[in-house]
Amino acid sequence: xxxxxxxxxxxxxxxxxxxxxxxxxxxxxxxxxxxxxxxxxxxxxxxxxxxxxxxxxxxxxxxxxxxxxxxxxxxxxxxxxxxxxxxxxxxxxxxxxxxxxxxxxxxxxxxxxxxxxxxxxxxxxxxxxxxxxxxxxxxxxxxxxxxxxxxxxxxxxxxxxxxxxxxxxxxxxxxxxxxxxxxxxxxxxxxxxxxxxxxxxxxxxxxxxxxxxxxxxxxxxxxxxxxxxxxxxxxxxxxxxxxxxxxxxxxxxxxxxxxxxxx
Amino acid sequence: xxxxxxxxxxxxxxxxxxxxxxxxxxxxxxxxxxxxxxxxxxxxxxxxxxxxxxxxxxxxxxxxxxxxxxxxxxxxxxxxxxxxxxxxxxxxxxxxxxxxxxxxxxxxxxxxxxxxxxxxxxxxxxxxxxxxxxxxxxxxxxxxxxxxxxxxxxxxxxxxxxxxxxxxxxxxxxxxxxxxxxxxxxxxxxxxxxxxxxxxxxxxxxxxxxxxxxxxxxxxxxxxxxxxxxxxxxxxxxxxxxxxxxxxxxxxxxxxxxxxxxxxxxxxxxxxxxxxxxxxxxxxx
Ligand SMILES: Nc1ncnc2c1ncn2[C@@H]1O[C@H](COP(=O)(O)OP(=O)(O)OP(=O)(O)O)[C@@H](O)[C@H]1O
Ligand SMILES: [Mg+2]
Numbered sequence: 001x002x003x004x005x006x007x008x009x010x011x012x013x014x015x016x017x018x019x020x021x022x023x024x025x026x027x028x029x030x031x032x033x034x035x036x037x038x039x040x041x042x043x044x045x046x047x048x049x050x051x052x053x054x055x056x057x058x059x060x061x062x063x064x065x066x067x068x069x070x071x072x073x074x075x076x077x078x079x080x081x082x083x084x085x086x087x088x089x090x091x092x093x094x095x096x097x098x099x100x101x102x103x104x105x106x107x108x109x110x111x112x113x114x115x116x117x118x119x120x121x122x123x124x125x126x127x128x129x130x131x132x133x134x135x136x137x138x139x140x141x142x143x144x145x146x147x148x149x150x151x152x153x154x155x156x157x158x159x160x161x162x163x164x165x166x167x168x169x170x171x172x173x174x175x176x177x178x179x180x181x182x183x184x185x186x187x188x189x190x191x192x193x194x195x196x197x198x199x200x201x202x203x204x205x206x207x208x209x210x211x212x213x214x215x216x217x218x219x220x221x222x223x224x225x226x227x228x229x230x231x232x233x234x235x236x237x238x239x240x241x242x243x244x245x246x247x248x249x250x251x252x253x254x255x256x257x258x259x260x261x262x263x
Numbered sequence: 264x265x266x267x268x269x270x271x272x273x274x275x276x277x278x279x280x281x282x283x284x285x286x287x288x289x290x291x292x293x294x295x296x297x298x299x300x301x302x303x304x305x306x307x308x309x310x311x312x313x314x315x316x317x318x319x320x321x322x323x324x325x326x327x328x329x330x331x332x333x334x335x336x337x338x339x340x341x342x343x344x345x346x347x348x349x350x351x352x353x354x355x356x357x358x359x360x361x362x363x364x365x366x367x368x369x370x371x372x373x374x375x376x377x378x379x380x381x382x383x384x385x386x387x388x389x390x391x392x393x394x395x396x397x398x399x400x401x402x403x404x405x406x407x408x409x410x411x412x413x414x415x416x417x418x419x420x421x422x423x424x425x426x427x428x429x430x431x432x433x434x435x436x437x438x439x440x441x442x443x444x445x446x447x448x449x450x451x452x453x454x455x456x457x458x459x460x461x462x463x464x465x466x467x468x469x470x471x472x473x474x475x476x477x478x479x480x481x482x483x484x485x486x487x488x489x490x491x492x493x494x495x496x497x498x499x500x501x502x503x504x505x506x507x508x509x510x511x512x513x514x515x516x517x518x519x520x521x522x523x524x525x526x527x528x529x530x531x532x533x534x535x536x537x538x539x540x541x542x543x544x545x546x547x548x
Contacts, residue, residue, distance in 0.1 A: 184350040185420065
C-alpha cells in the first residue's frame with residue numbers, strides 16, 4: 001500500500017560507486033550535468049550514454065532501476081519532444097502535412113532536449129540510488145560548511161534534512177498501520193466522492209499527527225539527554241576521506257566531459 | 264465461523280532488495296469457540312498471520328477460508344468480513360482519534376450502518392465489557408493512560424460484535440493489574456462463545472487459557488496442538504527462543520530433583536500434583 005512509495009530510493013548494495021566519497025559524488029553529478037549541456041551534436045551523447053552504462057555496471061544497479069526514475073517524467077518528456085518537433089522552425093523540411101511542418105532542425109532540437117532531460121534525471125538518480133540519504137546530507141553539510149562564515153546554517157540544515165529523511169519511512173509505516181487498524185473497524189478509504197474521502201482521512205490523520213508530535217518530542221528529549229548542542233565542536237564517527245578510487249571517478253567523469261565537448 | 268488457512272505464504276515487498284519472506288506454507292484450522300494462542304519469537308510472523316485473517320493482507324500464495332468462503336476471491340465483501348473477524352492491533356492505543364471515548368467506540372458500529380438507539384446500546388455494552396470508570400465515556404481518549412486507551416481500542420472492536428476476535432499482544436506494556444483485568448475480559452468473551460486468536464509472549468496466560476496453541480518459527484508453523492502437547496516439548500521451544508510456563512519449568516526441576524510430578528499448566532494443578540506426590544512419598548515411607 002503506502003509502503004510502495006520510495007523516497008530517496010537508495011539501492012542498498014555494496015559497490016565501487018557506493019563507496020565513493022559523497023562530496024565527490026555530489027560535485028561529479030553537477031559536473032556531469034554541465035558536461036551534458038556542453039555537447040552540441042548527437043555524437044556527443046555517445047560518451048554520455050557509455051558513461052551512464054558503465055557507472056550503472058560499476059554500481060551493480062539494474063538499468064531498469066535507473067530508468068524507473070524517468071516514469072514520473074514521461075509526460076514532460078513527450079511534451080518537450082512534441083513541442084520542439086513542431087515549433088522549432090528551420091528550413092530543411094522533412095514532412096509537410098497540411099499545417100504540420102517537421103523540419104530537420106526541429107527533429108534535432110527535439111531529440112537534443114529530450115535526451116538532455118533523460119540524462120539529467122538518470123545522472124541525479126545515479127547519485128541518489130548509490131548514496132544513502134544520511135551519507136548524502138553528510139556530504140552536503142561538508143560541502144556547504146565554508147558558507148558558515150557568512151552565517152549560513154549548514155549544520156542545522158543538514159541535521160533537519162537527516163531527521164526528515166530518517167522519519168519518512170517510519171511515518172509511512174505508521175500511516176500504513178493506522179490505516180489498517182481503521183479498516184479493521186470498517187473504515188473505507190477507497191470509495192465515495194471527494195468530500196467523503198477527505199472526511200474518511202480524519203481517522204488516519206489525527207492519530208498520525210498525534211504520533212508524529214510525540215515522536216518529535218521524544219527525539220528532542222533523547223538528543224538533549226545525549227548533550228546535543230548543535231554542530232559546534234562536534235566530531236564525527238564517519239570521517240570522510242578522499243581515496244584513490246575517488247580520483248579514478250573524477251578522471252572518468254573528466255574524460256567523459258572532454259569527449260562530449262569535442263564531439 | 265471456522266477459519267481455514269491452506270498452504271498460505273506471504274512475502275513482503277517481493278522483487279525488491281527489501282524482500283522478506285514473512286510466512287511460508289502455513290496450514291491451520293481455527294475451530295468455532297476455540298481460544299487459539301499464537302506464539303513465536305519476535306519477527307516470526309505472528310502479526311502478519313493475524314492480518315490475513317480478516318483480509319487486510321492478501322497471501323502471496325495459498326488461501327484463507329472464512330466460513331468456507333475464500334476471502335480473497337473477487338467479489339468478497341471484505342468490509343462485511345471485517346465486522347465478523349475483529350482485529351485488535353499491537354499497540355492499538357495509537358488508533359484512537361475522536362473527541363470523546365464514546366465517539367471513538369461508535370466508529371466501528373457506525374461504519375456498519377448502525378444509528379440511534381441501537382448504536383448507543385452497542386457502545387455502552389462494549390464500554391461495560393472493558394471495565395473502565397463510567398466518567399471516561401465523555402473524556403477525550405488522549406487524556407487517558409496508555410492501558411486505558413488500549414481498553415478503549417478493544418471496546419471499539421467489541422462494539423462491532425465480531426464472532427471471531429483476533430488480539431495482537433493485547434497485554435504488552437501493561438502493568439500486572441491491567442494485564443490481569445484484560446485477560447479476565449478475554450476469558451469472559453471466550454465463555455460467551457467468541458472464537459479468540461490471542462497473540463502473546465506470556466506463556467503462563469497461554470497455558471492457563473488457551474484451548475489450542477500454534478507456534479510460529481521464522482515464518483513456519485512449527486507446532487500446533489493443545490497447550491499440554493506443545494509445552495511438553497520444552498527443549499524444542501527453548502531452541503526457538505521461547506519459554507515454557509513457570510509451572511512447567513517448576514515441574515521439570517522437581518522431576519530432576521527426584522519428585523514424580525507430571526507437567527502442570529496451572530497453579531492449582533501444580534499444587535495438587537505436589538501434594539499427591541508428597542503424600543505418595545509418605546505412604547511409601
Ligand atoms: N511491512 C513490512 N515490510 C517488510 N517486511 C516486513 C513488514 N512487516 C513485517 N515485516 C517482516 O516480516 C517478518 C514478520 O513480521 P511480524 O510483524 O509478522 O512479526 P511478529 O511475529 O508479529 O513480531 P513481534 O513479536 O515483534 O510483533 C519480520 O521479519 C519483519 O521484519
Ligand atoms: Mg507483532
